[in-house]
Amino acid sequence: MQIPLIESTQHSAISAALDAAINNKTKPLGSLGMLEQLARQCGLIQQSTKPLLIKPAILVFAGDHGVVEENISAFPQSVTWQMVENFLAGGAAINVFAKQNGIRLQVVDAGVNHDFGHRDGLMNKKLGSGTGNFAKQPAMTMAQCEQAMQHGADLVAALNGNVVGFGEMGIGNTTAAAAIMHKLTAIPLADCVGAGTGLSMSGVLHKQHVIAAAAAHHHSVSSPLEVLATFGGFEIAMMVGSMLEAARLRKVVLIDGFICTSAILVAAKLQPAVLDYCVFTHCSDESGHKAMLAYLNATPLLNLGLRLGEGTGCALAYPLLQSSVNFLCDMATFESAQVSEKSE
Amino acid sequence: MQIPLIESTQHSAISAALDAAINNKTKPLGSLGMLEQLARQCGLIQQSTKPLLIKPAILVFAGDHGVVEENISAFPQSVTWQMVENFLAGGAAINVFAKQNGIRLQVVDAGVNHDFGHRDGLMNKKLGSGTGNFAKQPAMTMAQCEQAMQHGADLVAALNGNVVGFGEMGIGNTTAAAAIMHKLTAIPLADCVGAGTGLSMSGVLHKQHVIAAAAAHHHSVSSPLEVLATFGGFEIAMMVGSMLEAARLRKVVLIDGFICTSAILVAAKLQPAVLDYCVFTHCSDESGHKAMLAYLNATPLLNLGLRLGEGTGCALAYPLLQSSVNFLCDMATFESAQVSEKSE
Numbered sequence: 203m204q205i206p207l208i209e210s211t212q213h214s215a216i217s218a219a220l221d222a223a224i225n226n227k228t229k230p231l232g233s234l235g236m237l238e239q240l241a242r243q244c245g246l247i248q249q250s251t252k253p254l255l256i257k258p259a260i261l262v263f264a265g266d267h268g269v270v271e272e273n274i275s276a277f278p279q280s281v282t283w284q285m286v287e288n289f290l291a292g293g294a295a296i297n298v299f300a301k302q303n304g305i306r307l308q309v310v311d312a313g314v315n316h317d318f319g320h321r322d323g324l325m326n327k328k329l330g331s332g333t334g335n336f337a338k339q340p341a342m343t344m345a346q347c348e349q350a351m352q353h354g355a356d357l358v359a360a361l362n363g364n365v366v367g368f369g370e371m372g373i374g375n376t377t378a379a380a381a382i383m384h385k386l387t388a389i390p391l392a393d394c395v396g397a398g399t400g401l402s403m404s405g406v407l408h409k410q411h412v413i414a415a416a417a418a419h420h421h422s423v424s425s426p427l428e429v430l431a432t433f434g435g436f437e438i439a440m441m442v443g444s445m446l447e448a449a450r451l452r453k454v455v456l457i458d459g460f461i462c463t464s465a466i467l468v469a470a471k472l473q474p475a476v477l478d479y480c481v482f483t484h485c486s487d488e489s490g491h492k493a494m495l496a497y498l499n500a501t502p503l504l505n506l507g508l509r510l511g512e513g514t515g516c517a518l519a520y521p522l523l524q525s526s527v528n529f530l531c532d533m534a535t536f537e538s539a540q541v542s543e544k545s546e
Numbered sequence: 547m548q549i550p551l552i553e554s555t556q557h558s559a560i561s562a563a564l565d566a567a568i569n570n571k572t573k574p575l576g577s578l579g580m581l582e583q584l585a586r587q588c589g590l591i592q593q594s595t596k597p598l599l600i601k602p603a604i605l606v607f608a609g610d611h612g613v614v615e616e617n618i619s620a621f622p623q624s625v626t627w628q629m630v631e632n633f634l635a636g637g638a639a640i641n642v643f644a645k646q647n648g649i650r651l652q653v654v655d656a657g658v659n660h661d662f663g664h665r666d667g668l669m670n671k672k673l674g675s676g677t678g679n680f681a682k683q684p685a686m687t688m689a690q691c692e693q694a695m696q697h698g699a700d701l702v703a704a705l706n707g708n709v710v711g712f713g714e715m716g717i718g719n720t721t722a723a724a725a726i727m728h729k730l731t732a733i734p735l736a737d738c739v740g741a742g743t744g745l746s747m748s749g750v751l752h753k754q755h756v757i758a759a760a761a762a763h764h765h766s767v768s769s770p771l772e773v774l775a776t777f778g779g780f781e782i783a784m785m786v787g788s789m790l791e792a793a794r795l796r797k798v799v800l801i802d803g804f805i806c807t808s809a810i811l812v813a814a815k816l817q818p819a820v821l822d823y824c825v826f827t828h829c830s831d832e833s834g835h836k837a838m839l840a841y842l843n844a845t846p847l848l849n850l851g852l853r854l855g856e857g858t859g860c861a862l863a864y865p866l867l868q869s870s871v872n873f874l875c876d877m878a879t880f881e882s883a884q885v886s887e888k889s890e
Contacts, residue, residue, distance in 0.1 A: 228632050229639055230620070230743040234858075235831055235851025276574070276888050284885040288572055293878025295573055302872050303865065399574040400888055487579060505849060506866075507579025514578075521647065521865040522850075528646050534637025541628040544620050544744055 203352040203443055206450040210475040211246040220245040226535040231544070236503065240481065240526035247452055247479055248364070252531050255454070255524055257363025258305045260513040261444060262289060262296060263354070263437035265312040266332030267374030268341065269416075274377045274409040276400040279332070282373045283316030285512075289371070290323050295510055296369055299517035305367070310357065312350065313436035314372075327353040329436045333378075337416045340432045341378065342439065347431035351443025358447040365523070366448050367456030367483070368465070369513020370437045373399075379464035380490060381413045381433035386426060386467055387497045389490075391417070396460070396489030406489075426471035434468075441465035446472065449479040454523070456516035459486035459509065463494050470498065481523060484508055484515035547696040547787055550794040554819040555590040564589040570879040575888070580847065584825065584870035591796055591823055592708070596875050599798070599868055601707025602649045604857040605788060606633060606640060607698070607781035609656040610676030611718030612685065613760075618721045618753040620744040623676070626717045627660030629856075633715070634667050639854055640713055643861035649711070654701065656694065657780030658716075671697040673780045677722075681760045684776045685722065686783065691775035695787025702791040709867070710792050711800030711827070712809070713857020714781045717743075723808035724834060725757045725777035730770060730811055731841045733834075735761070740804070740833030750833075770815035778812075785809035790816065793823040798867070800860035803830035803853065807838050814842065825867060828852055828859035 220242050225231055232238060244253040264286050270279045288294045289309045292301075300307045310325045311318060315332040318324055329350055333341035342350070358366060372378075376398035383394045395410040416433070423432045430439055442465045448455045449469075457466050457480050469476045477498065484504035485492055495502055503519045536543050564586050569575055576582060588597040608630045614623045632638045633653045636645075644651045654669045655662060659676040662668055673694055677685035686694070702710060716722075720742035727738045739754040760777070767776045774783055786809045792799045793813075801810050801824050813820045821842065828848035829836055839846055847863045880887050 227639070228629070228637060229854050233743075233831075233852065233854040234639065235853070237850060237852070237862075278886050281886050284883070285572065288878055288883040288885060291878065291883065293572060293876075293883050295571070295578065295873055295877055298872045298876045299869055302869060399577075487577075503850070506581060506847070508577065508581070509579070510573050510577040518581075518866060518869055522862060525643055525646060525862055528642045529639055532637075532642045533639055534632055534635065539628070539632040539635065539637050541632060542622050542625050 203348045203355060205472050206446055208446065208449045208473040208475040211478040214246055214249065216245065216249050216251065219251050223251045223530060227529065227533040228536055228539050228541050234529060237522065237526040237529060240523060241530040244454060244527055245530065247454055253527050255365050255527055258365040258520060259308060259361050259363050260300055260305050260367040260369055260516055261308045261310060261357060262369040262371060262513050263310045263312045263440045264314050264371040265435045265437035266315040267372055267378055267435050268333045268335035269337055269377050270374040271335045272337050272412045274412055275373050275398060276405065277373055279315060279373045282371055283314050285371050286311065286314060290321060294512060295514050296512035296517060299514055303517055303520045305517055305520060310440065312440045333435055336433050337412055341434055342431045344431050347427065347439045350436050350439035354440035354443030355447035358444045365454040365456065367458065367513050367516030368441050368444060368462050369458050369516065370441065370461050370511055372435055372437050375435050375437065375461050376488060377409055377413060378433055378435045378438060379461040381416065382429055382464045382468065383490060383494050384413065384417065385429045385433065386471055389493055393493055394490045426468050430468050438465050442468045445469045446476060449476040453479065454481060455479045457482045458513050458515040459484065459511055460488040460491045461511060463491060467494065467498065483519035547692045547699060549816050550790055552790065552793045552817040552819040555822040558590055558593065560589065560593055560595065563595050567595045567874060571873065571877040572880055572883050572885050578873060581866065581870040581873060584867060585874040588798060588871050589874065591798055597871050599709050599871055602709040602864060603652060603705050603707050604644055604649050604711040604713055604860055605652045605654060605701060606713040606715060606857050607654045607656045607784045608658050608715040609779045609781035610659040611716055611722055611779050612677045612679035613681055613721050614718040615679045616681050616756045618756055619717050619742060620749065621717050623659060623717045626715055627658050629715045630655065630658060634665060638856060639858050640856035640861060643858055647861055647864045649861055649864060654784065656784045677779055680777050681756055685778055686775045688775050691771065691783050694780050694783035698784035698787030699791035702788045709798040709800065711802065711857050711860030712785050712788060712806050713802050713860060714785065714805050714855055716779055716781050719779050719781065719805050720832060721753055721757060722777055722779045722782060723805040725760065726773055726808045726812065727834060727838050728757065728761065729773045729777065730815055733837055733841065737837055738834045770812050774812050782809050786812045789813045790820060793820040798825060799823045801826045802857050802859045803828065803855055804832040804835045805855060807835060811838060811842065827863035
């Protein structure tokens with residue numbers, strides 16, 4: 203995949219008009235807090251003082267991870283395909299929240315260790331039956347990694363809306379995301395590794411040891427794409443390609459939790475301006491997410507102690523994004539409502 | 547108004563069944579964080595493992611405050627009635643957010659210094675043209691205070707839904723709320739007083755001085771109802787009565803920002819179990835709100851730097867409440883979806 207050039211939305215001619223539009227609404231200056239920053243961001247992305255959110259979608263990428271051989275997860279690998287079945291049957295958390303908030307859900311098999319056959323509602327972009335075990339070998343070849351990114355980009359290009367969120371399912375993928383975080387931020391490994399789906403303290407220490415040994419094994423790996431191919435997952439690589447393409451197409455990009463954020467970390471290393479398009483929907487309870495968000499200078503919208511993945515943070519935060527755009531488009535101004543302005 | 551006896555929802559027979567229902571959903575244990583606690587709370591209130599939210603409403607109470615004579619607000623008093631007109635015309639933030647999230651809005655004139663005449667959409671419960679200036683006299687008589695509480699209770703009793711949020715509009719009412727907070731919590735006044743709609747630092751110090759002098763003037767006032775009558779507002783007293791009645795009727799009670807929280811503080815001093823019914827929708831940027839929430843042991847859902855009032859926090863957080871109930875009612879269980887459980 204050719205890495206697209208992402209244009210920054212900053213220093214835009216519309217910036218002053220957006221500030222004026224926000225400040226003229228019938229409310230004390232700044233009193234809608236983060237919603238004002240969100241409205242401004244959407245306006246900058248769409249180059250409009252009346253931004254509109256059209257046909258929001260969440261892509262959920264599922265993939266398996268060879269590193270589960272190292273016993274780094276509280277759940278067996280089979281849960282990946284079982285949860286994909288749950289997505290297709292409409293029984294998972296992301297189904298419930300996406301339906302509630304009018305968000306279209308697309309489930310993608312990026313490389314699950316299971317033969318689903320042809321299934322309505324499942325997009326088959328399978329790149330293998332799970333990645334290689336990065337404790338012993340690179341998770342992917344560079345060709346697989348680039349193919350995954352291209353698949354992701356193609357999926358986003360086919361969407362007809364202007365807001366896209368990302369989610370994932372993959373037993374073992376907090377291990378992959380922690381390794382990516384450690385390699386690309388140089389934050390100490392102990393601060394990157396968490397309990398995932400529910401490891402005990404000794405389980406977390408073992409997971410940390412597995413990643414440390416793998417980092418030593420692959421010590422020469424350093425570029426963002428090499429790190430992604432060596433430690434990532436098919437679903438993470440697809441998210442990286444998707445996010446870059448979404449920003450190129452000037453869509454609003456919704457970032458979910460720990461794994462999703464590791465993908466935007468890779469994307470931002472390739473094209474820093476991609477961050478101008480990102481709404482960080484929540485701070486996960488997964489240890490390491492807070493530090494990764496801080497590294498990216500990102501302020502999350504929600505802080506509810508979620509640690510589920512699947513794009514659930516994107517779906518839950520979407521009404522707030524809608525509110526930010528709605529206040530900007532629909533509230534009266536001091537002038538139109540004939541409300542007196544500040545007297546002090 | 548007779549203070550109703552509020553029954554605690556704790557120690558309920560359904561508690562264990564609710565925990566089991568939440569934990570059997572297809573997600574790692576506890577991974578929906580605060581949404582799990584919310585679902586549990588709704589289940590306890592409704593005594594059901596399948597709680598339903600029906601016809602949510604937000605009551606917005608508007609009232610004027612005699613203490614504005616002391617020059618404690620950044621906006622002139624006329625903004626109270628002008629904003630009521632804005633509510634009636636659909637141009638305020640609360641109109642936009644309530645409409646977005648399917649919440650019925652009721653605007654109540656609790657005692658605005660303006661003659662609206664008969665107006666569609668405005669409930670006339672006017673108890674005067676604003677309260678007395680508490681720097682010199684009690685804001686209300688005890689009879690007015692009890693009448694206000696009764697009006698509030700009657701309005702809630704007439705609602706046909708089972709979720710009710712509260713909002714307010716009243717130039718000067720952060721001054722009233724800060725005085726109530728200081729008197730009922732004994733938190734130092736400097737930690738209770740904030741900028742309201744946008745006072746300068748010297749304005750905040752003056753506001754603090756006005757409240758300190760008033761507290762000294764009314765030094766013998768100590769019971770919750772006396773504090774409410776002496777320092778409160780018609781809109782605050784109506785909220786107190788409304789909240790108690792809502793809890794008595796086992797409705798979910800949505801608490802907005804600083805002023806709304808000062809009302810539930812009074813209500814909780816009268817009937818502590820009222821807190822079992824409350825969802826604290828957000829932590830306001832108004833200085834003092836965080837400490838008041840901590841005093842009430844309340845964990846707010848949102849932390850977006852809002853400081854607008856009107857019930858906007860209730861409207862913005864409502865989709866999260868809906869999500870909590872939806873996951874409990876609609877997600878598959880490990881058994882129904884045939885997903886493997888934790889292996890560790």
